[in-house]
Amino acid sequence: xxxxxxxxxxxxxxxxxxxxxxxxxxxxxxxxxxxxxxxxxxxxxxxxxxxxxxxxxxxxxxxxxxxxxxxxxxxxxxxxxxxxxxxxxxxxxxxxxxxxxxxxxxxxxxxxxxxxxxxxxxxxxxxxxxxxxxxxxxxxxxxxxxxxxxxxxxxxxxxxxxxxxxxxxxxxxxxxxxxxxxxxxxxxxxxxxxxxxxxxxxxxxxxxxxxxxxxxxxxxxxxxxxxxxxxxxxxxxxxxxxxxxxxxxxxxxxxxxxxxxxxxxxxxxxxxxxxxxxxxxxxxxxxxxxxxx
Numbered sequence: 001x002x003x004x005x006x007x008x009x010x011x012x013x014x015x016x017x018x019x020x021x022x023x024x025x026x027x028x029x030x031x032x033x034x035x036x037x038x039x040x041x042x043x044x045x046x047x048x049x050x051x052x053x054x055x056x057x058x059x060x061x062x063x064x065x066x067x068x069x070x071x072x073x074x075x076x077x078x079x080x081x082x083x084x085x086x087x088x089x090x091x092x093x094x095x096x097x098x099x100x101x102x103x104x105x106x107x108x109x110x111x112x113x114x115x116x117x118x119x120x121x122x123x124x125x126x127x128x129x130x131x132x133x134x135x136x137x138x139x140x141x142x143x144x145x146x147x148x149x150x151x152x153x154x155x156x157x158x159x160x161x162x163x164x165x166x167x168x169x170x171x172x173x174x175x176x177x178x179x180x181x182x183x184x185x186x187x188x189x190x191x192x193x194x195x196x197x198x199x200x201x202x203x204x205x206x207x208x209x210x211x212x213x214x215x216x217x218x219x220x221x222x223x224x225x226x227x228x229x230x231x232x233x234x235x236x237x238x239x240x241x242x243x244x245x246x247x248x249x250x251x252x253x254x255x256x257x258x259x260x261x262x263x264x265x266x267x268x269x270x271x272x273x274x275x276x277x278x279x280x281x282x283x284x285x286x287x288x289x290x291x292x293x
Contacts, residue, residue, distance in 0.1 A: 029154030156183030
């Protein structure tokens with residue numbers, strides 16, 4: 001079951017039935033809105049053999065490797081070796097249906113060399129391959145790739161729709177879950193299933209309030225803790241951005257407050273980008289950010 005983005009799901013179902021398949025797609029939009037699940041479902045539909053049997057060997061998935069370095073978890077870039085391995089598989093003739101499908105999750109993590117290698121497949125399709133790039137940062141993908149792909153834009157899901165879905169689980173905190181989900185069904189699902197993650201989200205909200213109160217000891221403490229797990233830190237900073245945007249919208253008639261909230265959002269977004277796409281000292285970046293809020 002997919003929550004939200006129904007028009008996209010219906011469209012992909014329609015073209016998978018008609019056979020009017022493009023050679024390359026970019027699925028873009030916020031994290032956690034179902035891009036990968038929809039891509040996998042679409043892929044499984046078009047790689048079925050004539051008798052309806054799924055041929056999983058015709059589905060190739062590439063995603064960033066998670067590494068731990070000096071106690072810090074970080075997503076590595078997708079390198080040329082990963083793409084070469086995928087290209088070898090993609091070049092094989094489909095084992096059952098008409099296509100082999102390559103899904104690249106978090107495609108913005110492809111380094112330039114890997115992107116240029118992939119471009120060859122997109123420029124010169126073999127007629128039996130379909131490539132789907134999934135990203136929440138489309139600007140990181142080469143324009144020469146983007147211009148040759150059909151673009152499918154996913155949106156956040158309304159909080160009301162997520163709340164209604166969450167109420168199916170007979171829980172008492174559906175309103176809170178819909179808020180912390182940021183309009184992203186994958187996060188809502190995790191909030192329902194993982195009590196620790198839900199409590200962490202509450203804590204993240206409290207941490208933002210403490211940061212904005214100006215407590216320097218708290219700022220240094222959080223910078224140290226966040227720097228030890230950059231993937232969790234990214235999740236927390238994205239929740240901060242969501243909360244601040246929500247507050248800006250709530251105070252839209254107060255231009256001074258709105259400007260202040262968006263100023264904080266810009267600072268967090270800039271530092272989040274540095275954290276995710278550079279090898280700079282994460283502790284120092286986070287300390288500077290905390291002190292600047």
